[in-house]
Every structure is written in C-alpha cells, then in structure tokens.
Amino acid sequence: MKKLSLPTVLFMTLATVFTGCKDQGDKSNGALTSNAAERVYVEPGQYDEFYAFLSGGFSGQMSVYGIPSGRLLKVVPVFSQDPEKGYGYNEETKPMLNTTHGFIPWDDTHHPDMSQTNGKLDGRWIFMNGNNTPRVARISLSTFETEEIMEIPNSAGNHNSAFVTENTEYVVAGTRFSVPIPQKDMPIKDYKGNFKASLSFLSVDQDSGEMDLSFQIRLPGFNYDLAHPGRDKSHGWIFITTYNTEEAHTLQEVNASQNDKDFIAAVNWKKAEEYIKEGKFKTEKAEYAHNIFDEDTHMATSTIKDEVRVLDASELPGLVYFLPTPKSPHGCDVDPTGEYIIGNGKLSADLTVHSFSKMLDAIENEKFDGEAYNIPILNFEDVLGGTVKQPGLGPLHTEFDGKGNAYTTFFISSEVVKWNVGTWEVLDRKPTYYSPGHLSIPGGNSQEPWGKYVLAMNKITKDRYLPTGPEMNHSAQLYDISGEKMELLSDFPTIGEPHYASMAPADLIAPNSKKIYKLSENKHPHAATSPADVRVERDGNEVHVYMTMVRSHLNPDNIEGIKVGDKVYFHLTNLEQDFDVPHGFAVIGAENAELLVMPGSTETLVWEPKKVGVWPFYCTDFCSALHQEMSGYIRVSPEGSNTELKWSLGEE
Amino acid sequence: MKKASLIMIIGSLLLLGLFKFPLWHIQLEAPQYPDPLGMHIFIEGIQGEEEFDIQNIDGLNHYIGMRTIPKPEEMWEFEVFPLVIIAMVVLGVLIGILGFIGKVGYNWFLGWFVLMSVLGVLGMYDFNAWLTDYGSNLDPNAIMKLTHPDGTPMTYSPPLLGHEKMLNFDVTSLPHTGAWMMFVGMSLTVVAFFVGRRKREKRA
Numbered sequence: 001m002k003k004l005s006l007p008t009v010l011f012m013t014l015a016t017v018f019t020g021c022k023d024q025g026d027k028s029n030g031a032l033t034s035n036a037a038e039r040v041y042v043e044p045g046q047y048d049e050f051y052a053f054l055s056g057g058f059s060g061q062m063s064v065y066g067i068p069s070g071r072l073l074k075v076v077p078v079f080s081q082d083p084e085k086g087y088g089y090n091e092e093t094k095p096m097l098n099t100t101h102g103f104i105p106w107d108d109t110h111h112p113d114m115s116q117t118n119g120k121l122d123g124r125w126i127f128m129n130g131n132n133t134p135r136v137a138r139i140s141l142s143t144f145e146t147e148e149i150m151e152i153p154n155s156a157g158n159h160n161s162a163f164v165t166e167n168t169e170y171v172v173a174g175t176r177f178s179v180p181i182p183q184k185d186m187p188i189k190d191y192k193g194n195f196k197a198s199l200s201f202l203s204v205d206q207d208s209g210e211m212d213l214s215f216q217i218r219l220p221g222f223n224y225d226l227a228h229p230g231r232d233k234s235h236g237w238i239f240i241t242t243y244n245t246e247e248a249h250t251l252q253e254v255n256a257s258q259n260d261k262d263f264i265a266a267v268n269w270k271k272a273e274e275y276i277k278e279g280k281f282k283t284e285k286a287e288y289a290h291n292i293f294d295e296d297t298h299m300a301t302s303t304i305k306d307e308v309r310v311l312d313a314s315e316l317p318g319l320v321y322f323l324p325t326p327k328s329p330h331g332c333d334v335d336p337t338g339e340y341i342i343g344n345g346k347l348s349a350d351l352t353v354h355s356f357s358k359m360l361d362a363i364e365n366e367k368f369d370g371e372a373y374n375i376p377i378l379n380f381e382d383v384l385g386g387t388v389k390q391p392g393l394g395p396l397h398t399e400f401d402g403k404g405n406a407y408t409t410f411f412i413s414s415e416v417v418k419w420n421v422g423t424w425e426v427l428d429r430k431p432t433y434y435s436p437g438h439l440s441i442p443g444g445n446s447q448e449p450w451g452k453y454v455l456a457m458n459k460i461t462k463d464r465y466l467p468t469g470p471e472m473n474h475s476a477q478l479y480d481i482s483g484e485k486m487e488l489l490s491d492f493p494t495i496g497e498p499h500y501a502s503m504a505p506a507d508l509i510a511p512n513s514k515k516i517y518k519l520s521e522n523k524h525p526h527a528a529t530s531p532a533d534v535r536v537e538r539d540g541n542e543v544h545v546y547m548t549m550v551r552s553h554l555n556p557d558n559i560e561g562i563k564v565g566d567k568v569y570f571h572l573t574n575l576e577q578d579f580d581v582p583h584g585f586a587v588i589g590a591e592n593a594e595l596l597v598m599p600g601s602t603e604t605l606v607w608e609p610k611k612v613g614v615w616p617f618y619c620t621d622f623c624s625a626l627h628q629e630m631s632g633y634i635r636v637s638p639e640g641s642n643t644e645l646k647w648s649l650g651e652e
Numbered sequence: 653m654k655k656a657s658l659i660m661i662i663g664s665l666l667l668l669g670l671f672k673f674p675l676w677h678i679q680l681e682a683p684q685y686p687d688p689l690g691m692h693i694f695i696e697g698i699q700g701e702e703e704f705d706i707q708n709i710d711g712l713n714h715y716i717g718m719r720t721i722p723k724p725e726e727m728w729e730f731e732v733f734p735l736v737i738i739a740m741v742v743l744g745v746l747i748g749i750l751g752f753i754g755k756v757g758y759n760w761f762l763g764w765f766v767l768m769s770v771l772g773v774l775g776m777y778d779f780n781a782w783l784t785d786y787g788s789n790l791d792p793n794a795i796m797k798l799t800h801p802d803g804t805p806m807t808y809s810p811p812l813l814g815h816e817k818m819l820n821f822d823v824t825s826l827p828h829t830g831a832w833m834m835f836v837g838m839s840l841t842v843v844a845f846f847v848g849r850r851k852r853e854k855r856a
Contacts, residue, residue, distance in 0.1 A: 516704070551711055577704035578711070579687075625715065626795065 036489045039480065042069040050442050051509050052455060053126050054476070055109040056080075057497025062112055062128055062139060067442075067453060067503060068478055070492030078137045078146045079107030079130040081593075087146075089593035091569070091604035092524075093293065095302035099151050100287045104133045110159060110499040111226075114141075115168040115204070119231050119336075119447030123508035125209050127162040127171045134158030136173050136202060138209055140295075142514045147293045150211050153286035153308055154181045154198040160240060165229045166447075170269065171202040171211060172229065172238050178221035178247075182285070191249035195221035198310075199240070201269060210292065215276055215309040217267060217319065220373040221247055223256070224265070226331050226397075231447050232338035234356040236270035239341045241329040242322075245372070256328070257347060261380065263322035263372075264332055264343050266359060271318050272311055280316060281309040296523040298601045314374040321363060322372060324380040325352050331397035331438075335406065335421050336447045340385050344395040344408065351395050351408060353424070355385030386424040391417045396437055397500075399444030401451025401481055407444075409436040409456060416456050416479065418486060430486045432477055434460040441481070442503035450505060454479045454486070457498045464491060474498060515579040517600030524602035526571035531555055533573075536647045543568045543645075549583040549597060550575040551624040553649065554617070557632030561645030564609055564638055570595075570617075573602045584620025587634065594620045609636040653758070656848035657751035659840050660761050664744025666837030670695050670737050673829035676779075677701075678810050680709065681822040692828065695733040697724035716808055716819075717794025718786065729778060736775075740768055744841065751848070758848025765841045772838075776812065783809045 042048055048066030051073070056063055060080030064073045079097070081088030088097050088105050097105050107130035115124040125147075126139045134152035139145065152158055152173050160174030178195035180186055186194065196218055203214040223244040230237035242263045248255030275281065286308040293300040313320040325343035329352070333342045341354040362382040369379040394412030401407065406421050414435050418428040436458050442450040456479065461472040473493035480487040519529050528534050528546040534555050537544045543566050548555045554572075562568060574583050576599040586594035587607050595603045609615065618631035637643040674692035679701075681688040689709050690701030698721055700706040710720045724730040744764050750756040787809030798806040798819070808818055815824045827835070 576711075578708045 036480075036487065040068040040070065040478065040490045042066065042071070047506055047510070050450075050453070050503050050505055052440065052501050052503045053112045053114070054457070054494055054498035054501040055112050055128060056495055057110070057499055058108050059496025060107040060109055060130070061496065062109065062126065063495045063498070064144070065476075065492075065494075066506075067455065068489060070476070070478065070490055072495075074144060075495060076139055076144050076146065078109060078128060078139065079104075079135065079149070081105040083593040084596065086593050086595040086603060086605070089605075090595055091606060092299045092602075095300040096146060096149055096291045096293060098291055098302035099133050099135070099289045100153075100304065101133055106132075107135065108132045109496075111162060112139075112500060112502045113162055113164045113171075113445070114502045114504060115209075116164055116166055116446055117168065119166045119235075121443050121446055121448075121502075121504045121508060122168075123504055123512065124168075126502060127164055129158050129161035129173060131157060131159050131161075131176075134161075134173070134175070136162045136171055136211065138171075138204075138211060140209070141509055142512045143295065144513070145293065147209065147295070148211055149289075149291040150202060150213060151288040151290070152198075152200050152213070153288040154179075154196075154216060154284075154310075155200065160199075160224045160227050163227050163229055163238065165238070165269075166231060166235045168204050168206070170214065171204060172199065172227060172269075173202065174199040174224040174227055174240055176223055176225060178223065181218070188249050191221065192247040193221070195247070197221055197224055199224070199238075199267065201272070211290075213288065213290075213305070213308055215272065215281060215311060217272060218310055218312045218314075219265065219320065220314070220375065222263070225329070228332050228334045228341075228445065230338050230356070231334050231336060234334060234338035234341075236268065237356075238267045238269055239323075239332050239334060240265040240267065241325070241332040241343060243328040243330075259327075261324040261326050262328055262345075263377070264325045264329060264341060264354065266321045266323055266341075267313075268319055271316075275311050275316055275319065276309065281311050283307050284310050294523075295517070296521055298517070298522065298524045298527075298603065320375050321359070322375055322377040323354050323359065323383050324369070324377060325354070326350070331395070333398040333400075333406075333445070336400050336402055336449060338447075340421055342398045342406065342408075344398060346394050346396060346411070348395070349390055349393075351388035351391055351398075351419075352384070353386045353388070353421075354383045358385060359383045386422075388419050388424045388426065391419060391426050392429065397439055399439055399441040399454065400449055401441055401444070401454075402449035403451055405451075407439060407441065407454050407481065407486075409439045411435050411437065411459075416454065416486065418481070428485050430479060430488060432456045432458055433464050433475065433491065434458055434462070436477075438498075438500040440501040440503050442505060444503070452480070452482050453489075453503075454481050455501055455503065457494070457501060458491075459497070461493070465493060476501075516577050517598055519573075519575060519577060519600040522573065522600055522602060524571075524573070526569070526604060527602040528571065528573045529575070534647075534649075536561075536645060538645055541566050545570045545647075547572050548575050549573070549585070549619065549630075551581070551583075552619075552626030552630045554585070554619065554630060554632050555649045556647035557649050558635075558651075559632070559647045560635040560637075561643045562609060562634055562636050563641060563643070564612060564636060566609065568607045568609065568634075570605045570607060571602060572597050572605070574599050576600070581623060582621050583623050583630070585617065586620045587617040588615045596621060609634075612636055612638050653754065653848055653851055654752055656758055656761070656844045656851065657748045659847060660751060660764075660844035661745050661748035663837045663840030663844060664741050664748060664764070666833045666840065667737055667741050667744070669833030669837075670830040671734070673833065674699075675828060675830045675834075676825065677828040678823065678825045681824075682820045691721070694830070695730070695737060697730050698722065713808075715795050716798070716806075717791030717796075718808060719789075719791075727782075729782075733775065736771060740764075740771070744768075748844075758845050758852065761841050761845040761848060765838060765845065768838055768841070772834075780812045783812060 050067040052065040077087035112128040134155040138148040155175040157176035159176035199217040202211040222242040225241040227240040244256035326348040329343040331344040368376040392410035392413040398408040436456040477491040574597040676693040788807035
C-alpha cells in the first residue's frame with residue numbers, strides 16, 4: 001500500500017472540512033446517501049412507503065398523499081360537499097352534513113388523528129375535527145369514506161380536537177372559544193366569569209368505531225388550543241394548552257397576551273370516569289346531531305340527540321390541574337414515554353417541558369400556587385422538567401422520532417429544530433419555506449414512531465413554485481431524519497390548508513383497503529341489484545327510477561312519462577364487482593351534482609325537470625371502450641299531460 | 653403381487669383428488685388486470701379463482717360476443733364426468749383388491765390404465781371441442797368484430813394447453829392439482845403393472 005505523505009493528509013483533511021462546510025445539511029449519512037431526488041422517487045408501478053393523511057383546513061376535506069413521493073392519492077370528502085363524488089349532494093350522504101344549525105356543507109378541518117391500540121397506530125380509522133361548526137368525523141381506512149360525524153354541543157371553535165387516547169377509548173374534543181352555556185342572549189362585555197368551556201369525551205366502539213358523546217367536562221372560560229393524551233405512564237390524562245387566561249373579549253392580540261404564563265390543563269379522565277360511575281354528573285339539555293353512514297345500506301342517517309352528562313371541574317376535586325406555561329402556548333405534545341409534556345409557548349423565547357412524574361408528586365404534596373375557579377394551579381418550578389433555551393422564534397408543534405429526539409416547528413423563524421429530550425440540547429435546525437404550522441412524523445405522536453421522515457406543513461409558499469395568481473397552494477416539505485442531521489428532500493403543494501397530518505406505514509393501511517362493495521351485501525332500500533329489479537314507479541309527483549349501471553349501459557336507457565314539476569329520484573346501482581370500476585351519472589339541468597357510484601353500491605340523485613323535452617343522461621366516468629355509448633334519454637312532458645310512464649332497454 | 657395391488661389401489665384412489673381440486677386452470681393477464689383473472693375448471697363445474705372473476709370475464713367476453721361461462725347445469729359434462737371418475741375409482745380399487753387376493757392378474761392393471769387413458773383422451777377431445785365452440789360460436793351482433801390479417805374472423809378459443817396471446821390478454825391454460833393427482837394415479841397403475849410382472853418373472 002502506498003504511504004500517505006503529510007501534505008496529502010493535510011490536503012485531504014482540508015478538503016473534507018471545506019466540502020463539509022459547503023454541503024452542510026446535504027450529506028448526513030456520509031457516502032451512503034445518494035441525492036435527494038432519488039430518495040423521493042418512486043418508480044412507476046411501485047408504492048410509497050407511507051401514507052400521509054392531511055387535513056384540508058378551509059377545504060373541509062382530508063387529502064391522502066404517498067410519502068416520500070408526495071403524490072396525491074385521494075381527497076376524502078369529510079365536512080364539505082364534493083361534486084366530484086356527489087358527497088353531500090346525493091340523498092345518501094346529505095344527512096352526514098346535518099347539524100342543529102341546519103345543513104352545513106363546509107367546515108375547517110385541522111387535526112386528523114389515527115386510532116391506536118396500546119399506544120401504537122392501528123390503521124383502523126382516522127378521526128378529524130370540524131372547527132367551525134363543532135364536529136368530529138370518523139373516516140374508515142378500509143373504504144376511505146367518512147362514516148360518522150358527531151356534532152359537539154356546548155362548544156365553539158372545535159380546534160382542540162380530535163385527539164385519540166392510547167387504546168382509542170375516547171376521542172377528545174375541546175372548545176377553543178368559550179361561550180355562554182347554555183347559549184343565550186347576553187352582553188359580550190360580561191364574558192369574564194360567565195363564559196365557559198367544554199371538553200368532550202367521545203367513546204369509541206372498538207368493533208364498529210361508532211362514537212358516543214360519553215360526557216363533557218365544564219372548564220373556566222379560557223381558550224383551549226391544542227391537546228395531547230398521555231401515553232404509557234401518563235395514560236389516563238390529557239394535557240391541553242390554554243390561552244386568554246386573561247378572559248379578554250376584545251382586541252385579543254393584545255389583551256389575551258398579557259399574562260406571562262398561561263396554563264396547560266392536565267385533565268385526569270380516569271378520575272372523570274370514576275365520577276361518572278359515582279353519578280356525580282349533571283344531565284343537561286343540549287341538542288346535537290349524530291350522523292352515521294351505513295356501509296351496507298350505503299345510506300346515512302342523522303339523529304338529533306338532546307342531552308349530555310356534564311362534570312364540573314370547579315366542583316370535582318382531582319379532575320383538573322393547571323400547569324403554568326409561558327407564554328400563550330399553542331401546541332401541546334407528549335413524548336413517547338409519556339413523561340414529558342411540551343408546551344410550545346408561541347410568544348416565549350424558550351420551550352417549556354413539564355415532567356409528568358413531578359406533576360404527580362406536586363399534586364400528592366399539594367404544592368399549589370393558588371387556584372383558578374377552584375382548580376388548583378401547580379407551582380411552575382415544581383413541575384418543570386426542563387427548558388430548551390432559545391431554540392427559535394414562535395414554537396408551535398413538536399413530534400418525536402422514537403430515538404429520544406424531538407422536532408419542533410418555529411413559525412416566526414421559519415424552521416424545524418431538532419433537540420434532545422432529556423438534555424434539552426438543540427442538535428440541528430433546518431429552514432422551511434415558509435412559516436410551518438404542524439409537522440408530522442409517521443407515528444410521531446404515538447408510543448412507537450417510525451422516525452424516518454418529518455413532513456413540515458407550511459403556511460406560505462411564495463416563490464417556491466410557478467406562480468398561480470395571488471394565491472398558491474400551501475407547500476409541504478419532506479425531510480429525511482434518519483441521520484443525525486435533517487435533510488430537505490422535497491416539497492409539494494397541498495390542498496386547502498393542511499394543519500396536522502397523520503402518517504402511517506403503507507403496510508398498516510393498504511392490505512385492509514376495500515376493493516369493491518359486495519352487491520350481495522347491498523341493503524340499500526332502493527337498490528336494483530339485478531336487471532329484474534329495474535323499474536320506474538310514480539307516487540304522486542315523485543318518480544323513482546331504479547336504474548342499474550354496468551359496462552356499458554344504463555338500464556333503462558329510455559324513460560317516458562315524466563312531467564315538468566315532477567321530482568325524479570334516480571336510484572343508481574353499480575352492478576360491477578371489479579376493483580376501481582365506478583360509473584358516473586349525470587343528467588342535464590341537475591341542480592346538485594353528478595354521482596360517482598362505486599362497484600356494488602347504490603346512490604340517489606334528485607332531478608327536478610323544468611323544461612319539456614327529451615333530455616340525455618350519461619355515465620361521467622370513462623369506464624370502458626363503450627363509455628361514450630353509456631347513455632340514455634328521459635322524456636319530459638308538459639305538466640298535466642297523460643304521457644304513459646314507460647321505460648325500456650334495447651327495444652327498437 | 654400384494655405390493656403391486658396396493659400400488660394399484662392407491663393409484664386409483666388418487667383420482668378422487670378431482671373432487672376436491674381443479675382439473676384445469678385458465679388464467680387471463682392484461683395490463684389493466686394486475687391481479688389476473690382466473691378460472692378453475694373442476695369436473696363438476698367452473699369457478700372463478702377470485703369471487704368475481706367469472707362475472708368479470710363474462711363482462712369482457714360480451715364485447716366480442718362470447719357466451720357467458722356455463723354454469724354446471726348448462727353442460728352435461730359436469731354430470732357425467734364425476735360419474736365416470738367414480739366408476740373408474742371403484743373399478744380400479746376392485747381390480748386392486750382382486751389382485752391382492754389373487755383372483756386377477758397384473759394385466760388387469762394395464763387394462764384399467766388403457767381404459768382410463770381412452771376416457772381421458774375423449775375427455776380432452778370434448779373439452780377442446782367445447783373451448784373451440786365457446787371461442788368461435790360468437791354472437792352475430794357482437795360489439796367488436798375483429799379479423800385476422802387474411803380477413804378471416806378472429807376466434808377466441810383459449811388454448812387447451814400452454815400460452816396464447818388473445819387481443820390484449822395473455823391466456824395460459826394448464827392442468828391443475830386435480831389433473832396432476834390423476835396423472836400420478838394413472839402412472840401408479842402402470843407401475844403396479846410392472847411391479848406385478850417383475851414379481852411374476854422372479855417366481856418363474
């Protein structure tokens with residue numbers, strides 16, 4: 001072997017240092033890492049390694065992306081009508097959007113959270129909040145459809161939601177805004193002391209996933225921002241950030257930012273269960289809608305419920321404690337061990353970390369520093385687990401990689417910062433483009449994260465992509481966190497304004513994804529599951545068309561005897577039993593939408609013809625070589641005429 | 653002769669596999685069917701490899717005017733074949749037992765094999781005739797009428813054995829477990845014949 005001379009060694013060392021500086025951040029795993037493009041490239045026909053479920057913010061929906069490619073896989077309609085699929089427009093799903101305020105076809109979605117078993121993601125359901133008209137939705141991860149929506153009474157700005165406990169015992173939904181409870185006409189200036197907050201616990205049936213508003217905890221009239229259920233040792237608790245402990249009702253940007261410390265409310269829900277068992281609740285009148293979509297009937301029903309069990313935190317000791325936290329904390333995150341509770345004080349220069357065991361100790365020794373509305377306030381120093389000093393400006397949210405590290409987004413300084421849980425030392429920081437809100441690591445809010453990637457969801461996109469007028473889609477940025485240093489791999493546009501995202505390995509979700517609905521299990525009352533069921537029936541001015549769809553015809557394709565002023569219900573059943581072969585249905589002049597009917601399911605479109613004529617209807621989803629031929633005519637006669645009701649297929 | 657007779661009995665009994673396992677398997681692969689469509693042909697009827705494969709094959713076939721895949725009651729073969737197999741099993745076992753107690757000679761084993769082979773060839777002939785008819789006796793109003801380059805109408809009979817490209821589909825037709833058990837069983841009866849004969853020669 002050739003001997004190395006001193007000058008050679010010196011030169012090599014210098015070169016290493018030089019390139020090391022120049023490429024800082026691009027080479028974290030040494031020679032093994034290839035370029036970023038290769039690491040997010042998923043070959044045609046290959047699958048992504050992870051699913052990412054992103055809330056749609058003001059779009060009211062949930063989008064599904066493949067990670068690392070950033071390919072959009074699907075948009076699942078949740079709280080907003082979706083003309084693409086007929087969701088919220090067809091007769092089957094309209095009840096999903098029913099509330100006590102009426103039919104609300106939009107919302108503001110923030111926090112998708114996946115069901116868990118033993119603190120691990122289990123891939124059964126995703127729960128997500130509707131922020132505006134307080135609601136919680138459950139989305140099935142076998143059908144990727146919204147199966148249930150529960151309205152939350154006594155709540156306003158359902159931001160602090162939907163958070164899932166360690167075994168999906170509850171989905172917890174807290175109010176952001178305090179309001180008069182029960183609602184009444186009163187002066188806004190009398191907010192202080194009169195407005196109240198509710199924290200709702202929705203129990204989850206472990207087989208069906210069906211939710212039940214089990215009970216509410218009544219809390220003082222602060223703003224409750226974000227929450228995280230305890231894990232492992234802190235299982236049985238939920239931690240909630242508060243702001244506006246000042247109880248200001250006007251110019252909140254100033255008036256709600258006066259207190260040096262707000263609180264993290266530590267709520268002992270196991271204790272709440274005991275109180276419920278002991279009957280220490282009040283049953284109060286409260287109307288709320290509970291909407292369920294049945295997979296077998298392909299129909300949703302909406303039920304209005306009228307009472308709720310309430311536990312008052314001011315009257316029931318041991319239920320809630322306040323942990324002082326600087327300053328207007330936003331995100332509240334619990335590390336995978338359940339020991340540390342991170343309060344991201346958005347106006348604070350430092351990150352505050354509380355210790356769960358210190359908290360228990362303080363509670364046991366009654367080391368209280370006063371009270372708020374009869375709820376004990378713990379001493380800041382007694383519960384403090386550590387402080388991350390000067391990590392950045394405007395911390396919002398923290399996730400964990402399962403290797404003892406935490407990653408926090410900083411909105412103002414626009415970066416993701418990696419730090420160690422325990423030493424509180426900042427390990428790495430990477431800029432984002434620009435102003436990240438939440439970030440997500442697969443399983444990063446559970447006891448078992450897959451610490452390979454972090455996805456930062458940015459609020460501002462300017463100059464990242466080709467401009468599209470004054471507004472651009474928000475950008476998500478993917479970082480590789482498998483090495484010591486984070487690496488920015490890619491960014492991609494997202495739909496609406498994604499807040500949180502739940503990410504999970506593809507293996508956990510894909511094998512359970514449903515391919516068709518079985519026609520033999522279709523229990524829709526208006527299904528036509530064979531050509532023998534095809535018919536048209538008149539009932540006064542209502543006409544029910546029982547129609548089938550199969551490649552490549554609609555049966556019947558000729559309908560006569562409809563009159564102006566009729567209300568025509570097209571009940572369409574897709575007879576296909578083949579994966580990914582939906583058929584669409586559109587009729588001229590339909591005021592609602594078109595339909596997209598999945599194999600084996602039934603959907604109903606209402607059509608109220610206003611003009612005399614012979615009007616076409618057709619399949620909207622290119623289904624086969626003869627898709628263009630998949631059409632028919634409906635004859636509309638003048639009001640009061642005697643055209644005979646008849647229908648046919650294939651008759652000359 | 654006892655050993656030969658036992659082999660004969662086992663060989664005949666292996667035919668019973670046809671009542672449990674498919675005789676033949678036809679697979680249709682195309683780019684838009686990443687999970688190929690498949691048909692299992694049993695002696696008592698045809699089943700899809702997956703629950704809805706038959707329905708989906710029928711859906712495709714209607715473009716070119718093929719009839720739907722026959723149900724068991726629509727073909728006499730599905731009644732007769734099981735009876736023939738049962739009869740041959742009973743006959744084979746009977747011959748084996750008679751051989752065991754020394755009532756018949758080893759030539760009967762070969763006789764059974766020859767009879768089974770003839771029936772097998774007839775069965776294959778019938779199967780092939782059915783495939784040909786199924787693929788060429790097309791609805792005159794078929795949506796798609798395709799011709800070969802020489803102008804003759806295209807037919808769509810799946811191959812009896814092996815692979816063939818049919819339009820955008822790769823069609824593969826192969827014997828399945830039931831058939832392999834039958835082949836092994838039939839081979840055993842030939843083995844029984846030779847074992848029996850060798851024993852006889854040794855004694856002589």
